[in-house]
Amino acid sequence: MVLVVILTMSEVEVAGYRGRLAEVLRRENVEVGDEVEVILPDGRRFAGRLMAKYENSPPDFISLKIRSGYNVGVHLPEGSRVIKLREGTAPAFRRPPPPVQDPSLPHVTIISTGGTIASRIDYGTGAVKPALSSEDLVSLIPEITDVAHINAEILFSIFSEDMTPEMWDTIAAKVNGLIKNGVDGVVITHGTDTMHYTAAALSFVLQNPPVPVVLVGAQRSSDRPSSDAATNLIAAVSIGARAPFGEVVLSMHEGHGDDLIVVHRGTRVKKMHTSSRDAFRSVNSAPLAYYRGGELILVERGLNPRGSDRYSFYPGFSDEAVLIKFFPPMKPDILEHYASKGVRGIIIEGTGLGHVSSSWIPTLRRIIRDGIFVGMTSQCVYGRVNMNVYSNGRRLLSIGVTPLDDMISEVALVKLMWVLRRASELDEVKGLMIRRIAGEMNDRSLPTRVSWIGD
Amino acid sequence: MGIDYRSLGLRVGLEVHRQLSTKSKLFCECPVEPSGSGREVTFVRELRPAQSELGEIDPATLFESQRARKFVYKGNTSDICLVEMDEEPPHPINEEAVEVALTVALLLNSEPVDELHVMRKVVIDGSNTSGFQRTCIVATGGSIRVGDRDIPIQAISLEEDSARIVETRAGEVVYDLQRLGIPLIEVSTAPEISTPEEAMKVAKSIGDLMRATGKVRRGIGSVRQDLNISIVGNCLVEVKGVQELELMPSIIDYEVRRMSMMRELSSLLRERGVTKDAIIMNDPVDLTDAFSNTGSRLVKTRLLSGDRVVGLRLPHLAGLLKSPDGGPIRLGREVAEYVRAWTGVEGVIHSDEVPGYGISQREVEEVRGLLNSSKDDAFVLVMGDAERARAALQRVRERLIGVIQGVIDETRAPLQDGTTQYARPRPSAARLYPETDIPPLVISREYLMGVRARLPRRFEEVIEELRSRYNLSGQLVAQLIDEDRVNEFEELVKLGIAPSFAASFLTEVLKELKRDGLDVDSVPFDEFLDFFRMVVNGETAKEAARDVVAYLARNRGSSAREAVVKLGYRAPRIEEVIAVIDALIDEYSRSGHRDVTGPVMGELMKRYRGKVDGAVLSRLVRERTK
Structure with missing residues (x-):
């Protein structure tokens, strides 16, 4: 009986507050937004509206919004009193009325998966949290309805580091369905941290699509006036609606x-880049296009044209692939570990032109002989691996390590996950890995510091 | 013409903002003092309104958002980083700045908060790249004694300074990012100040108290005051960004007169039966045709550029738009300022000023006809493209309805002539929401005890101490403190220079030289010390100080010794002086003078001014005449 009481006590949570404070608030029937007066044992008094607890604030502090609109934290020692003065309204996001849509415009569907572009501040935890629906985005950024008739739906509401290969497939299946239904363009809002993994995954599944599939995110959350969400989304919708590819x-x-x-x-x-708006860069390739002042400026020629009839849909990823970054004294045990866990393919992010320590060679030889694919990319990020230049590279080649040209290591990993679903024999895997499938490799290396458009 | 402020129920609250001279900015490690030694960066941004955590949008934010504009930002990599560019989350709050703010709080007997929550105050005029200003309350309550009154303090906050406007172009504002992020302390008083003079004194006292921390920035723009002004029966007007203390009384006086007049106009309008409905019932009319043969150059130029003339009838308002006494306060100006701020449309012409601007009586008659307006009515004309002109007239209506209903809450900007102009609606509490990138900071009791132990002396205490120790006038001491020369003063006195001479040299003499255009700040203090050491050693006279400093300012890198020699202020050998004194005494005694001291001193000063200290000469003459 006593135990039960203790359990219920600890379960009481009011607006993020727990324990003694939650008890005090519950007794007074106080909720977030209510006007309260706090009387401390030393006689000090504070009046304000109760705000939800800040996640990392110490347990006996409460957060009050005082009349000027400022929040302050008040330490409530034992013996403090909280008096409810007036009921308030709990904070809620109020959506502006949605704009009137023009059905004669190209039809673009926005699929929301979460991330900063669709997030606002979470006053419960004080952190940024995915909370805006695609409909919210349409209401907040009505300009997008000037270029397209928008349909919007939420697929997930997650941070992009929580994305999984199954989710890549869910997104791809969704896009495939939209394409079959004749949509003119698809925009996918996504957290930026792993957006390039998803972009690569969709590239292998949705080959030569008849419409643009545009991934877009934001580096500043859309609850701030300076958010890049609006400009990015407006551009993405325009590209989805009108791009010729x-x-x-x-x-x-x-x-x-x-x-x-x-x-x-x-x-x-x-x-x-961890934080800057210009975080994404094309690597070992020119970008395809730029968007400025409502105009699309094409850089790359020979793109798959809009309306292309070569479209094919190849879903499915294996989770038996890993990516390893080599560092100078790193021992090869990690290879054994993964081999014992049933991994079927390993991408190594090696040094320079594509090297690992010569001490790795016996282990590598053994796991490759056991049928595990090992592909080499470079941690230099820019440039192409070439394992013929140094003897270490030549030895790696001779034991069966596959050089992956100028592929980005994350893209190589995603490709390997995709390939492992469609090939079982090592030679088959190897063959697909070095075949150009979705523009992920190129035989020609171009200079990196080039201005791809003039002013 | 004096106004009885008390009978009008004048209440003024002050917000005094002062930049801190901390090592780095409030939320990043960029320096507070710029060097401009890096690379220039430029980028263009837009801002959109955001909701508060209560789901409301602030009126001041809406005002800015409907003026769609681009912002061009410029900065130098030596002075700004990705934080000012809003490309990186803020770093933890600068603890040096927090300590200065707590110091000010304790000096004002304010109660520090237990936990500091940084908030975002939405400001989308572009002055903050993020679209909000980061700010936090550090303490509440307390008071400051001014004269025989204790003025209550409401809050002490710490916030980041905004970017500085460089240029405003059509649809575009250019900002310099250097100032963005400099810590600002804001002390706000309760609205209990009752006269314009008192407001100035309170502002001065708060400023002095902040200076006692030794961590405030000096110079143009380092202090800014906001005034909250109200009189009985009216709403609150906020005048933002007054830089000169001396301007404060005239601004308050102007606002009191303006508000009183608006109040009178309000009742006058109601007496004449002007209602909100009557104002709304009249629609804007395109009057361009009435001006097809106009002799007004103003109108003609605008018509040639494709503008329309659109007018609005204002029922029963005849004679009320002009100034009743020829002064600057008039309904016409109120309306024009409001229209300009909201729509950017310049020049609202009203019926009380035409015929005028080249507009003829016949044109006035025609306008009256087209607007269906009688002699009792007034009208306004605006020029612009049809849409903007109509938008402007909508604002004319809005302003007049505001006046009918009494003075409305608004933010106004100070002008150099001591008047003010409409700037924007007053922001509400809805524009504050939590800055989630910065965790709350607990202000512990132990930490506060440390700050309390390090409290600087108050300004008045420092003045009193220096005054009594050195027997100086309070004014001279205040000047020494004002110009941050107390330490230098004490060094000179330690050398053996008379306190009164040292004080007036460091304040009045240097100020005069500066006024003459000499860069005395570039002269290292060590050279001053060398010079005064020579004075004490009898190698030159203190009277040479002014010329020596002038020489050092003109000849950068030269030494005090060199200046004394080049200027011919090197003292002669003492034996030589004594010989001259003896000869003079002899000469004057022989010519029948009974007391030779006076004329001998006169001759000596002529010959040795700046070379031998007057006091030394006087002592020698006394000795030799014995």
């Missing part, structure tokens, strides 16, 4: 300003 692309800010958006190929892009 059918490709899986990722479009974000080119620089620090809101005036230029860049369109990257889904298999050629990498997140290169």
Whole structure:
């Protein structure tokens, strides 16, 4: 009986507050938004509206919004009193009325998967949280209905680091369905952290699509006036509605300003900055296009044209592939570990032109002989691996390590996951891995510091 | 013409903002003092309104959002980083700045908060790249004694300074990012100040108290005051960004007069039966045709550029738009300022000023006809493309309805002539929401005890101490403190220079030289010390100080010794001076003077001014005449 009481006590939670504070608030029937007066044992008094607890604030502090609109934290020692003065309204997001849509415009569907672009501040935890629906986005950024008739739906509401290969498939199946139903363009809002993995995954599944499939995100959450969500989304919808190509692309800010958006190929892009709006860069390739002042400027020729009849849909990923980054004193035990866990393919992010320590060679030889695929990319990020230049590289080649040309290591991993679902023999896997499938490799290396469009 | 402020129920609250001279900015490690030694960066942004956590949008934010504009930002990599560019989350709050704010709080007997929550105050005029200003309340309550009154303090906050406007172009504002992020302390008083003079004194006292921390920035723009002004029966007007203390009384006086006049106009309008409905019932009319043969150059130029003339009838308002006393306060100006702020349309012409601007009586008659307006009515004309002109007239209506209903809450900007102009609606509490990128900071009792132990002396205490120790006037001490020269003063006195001379040299003499255009700040203090050391050693005279400093300012890199020699202020050998004194005494005694001291001193000063200290000469003459 006593035990039961203790359990219920600890379960009491009011607006994120627990334990003694939650008890005090519950006794007074106080909820978030209510006007309260707090009387401390030393006689100090504070009046304000109760705000939800900050996640990392100490347990006996409450958060009050005082009359000026400021929040302050008040320490409530034992013996403090909380008096409810007036009932308030709990914070809620109020959506502006949605704009009137023009059905004669190209039809674009926005699929929301979560992330910063669809997030606002979570006043419960004080952190940024995915909370905006696609409909919210349409209401908040009505300009997108000037270029397209928008349908919007939420597929997931997750941070992109929680994305899985199954989810890539769910997204791909959704897009495939939309394509079959004759949509003119698809926009996928996505958390930026792993957006380039998803872009690569969709590129292998949705080959030569008849319409643009545009991944887009934001580096600043859409609850702030300076968010890049609006400019990015407007550009993505325009590309979805009007671009002359059918490709899986990722479009974000080119620089620090809101005036230029860049369109990257889904298999050629990498997140290169933790916070800046221009985090995404095309690697070992020119971007496909730019978007500026409502106009699309094509850089790349020979793209799969809009309306292409070569479209094919190849879903499915294996989770038996891993990516390893080599570092100087790293021992090869990790290879044994993965081999024992049933991994069928390993991408190594090696040094320079594609090397690992010579001490790795016996282990590598053994696991490759056992049928595990080992592909080599470079941690230099830019450039192509070439394992013929140094003897270490030549030895790696001779024991069966596969050089993966100028492929980005994350893209190589995603490709391997996709390949392992369709090939069982090592030679077959190898053959697919070095075959160009979705623009992920190129035989020609171009200089990296080139301005792809003039002013 | 004096106004009885008390009978009008004048209540003024102050917000004094002061930049801190901390090592780095409030939310990043960029320096507070710029060097401009890196690379220039430029980028273009847009801002959109955001909701508060209560789901409301602030009126001041809506005001800015309907003026769709682009913002061009410029900065130098030596002075700004990705934080100012809104490309990186803020770093944890600068603890040096928190300590200064807590110091000010304790000096004002304010109660520090237990936990500091940084908030985002939405500001989408572009002055903050993020679209909000980060700000937090550090303490509440307390008071400051001014004269015989204790003015209550409401809050002490710490916030980041905004970017500075460089240029406003059509649809575009250019900002310099250097200032963005400099810590600002804001002290706000309760609205209990009752006269314009008192407001100025309170602002000065708060400023002095902040300076006692030794961590405030000096110079143009380092202090800004906001005034909240109200009189009985009216709403609150906020005048933002007053930089000169001296301007404060005239601004408050202007606002009191303006509000009183608006109140009178309000009742006058109601007496004449002008209602909200009557204003709304009249629609804008396109009057362009009435001006097809106009002799007004103003109108003609606008028509040639494709603008329309659109007018609005204002029932029963005849004679009320002009100034009743020829002064600056008039309904016409109120309306024009409001229209300009909301729509950017310049020049609202009203019936009380035409014929005028080249507009003829006949045109006025025709306009009246087209607007169906009688002699009792007034009208306004605006020029612009049809849509903008109509939008402007909508704002005319809005302003007049505001006046009928009494003075409305608004933010106004100070002008150099001591008047103010409409800036935007007053922001509400809805524009504050939590800055989630910065975890709350607990202000522990132990930490506060440390701050309390390090409290600086109050300004008045420092003045009193220096005054009594050195027997100086309060004014001279205040000047030394004002110009941050107390330490230098004490060094000179330690050398053996008379306190009164040292004080007036460091304040008045240097100020005069500066006024003459000499860059005395570039002269290292060590050179001053060398010079005064020579004075003490009898190698030159203190009277040479002014010329020596002037020489050092003009000849950068030269030494005090060199200046003394070049200027011919090197003291002669003492034996030589004594010989001269003896000869003079002899000469004057022989010519029949009974007391030779006076004329001998006169001759000596002529010959040795700036070379030998007057006091030394006087002592020698006394000795030799004995």
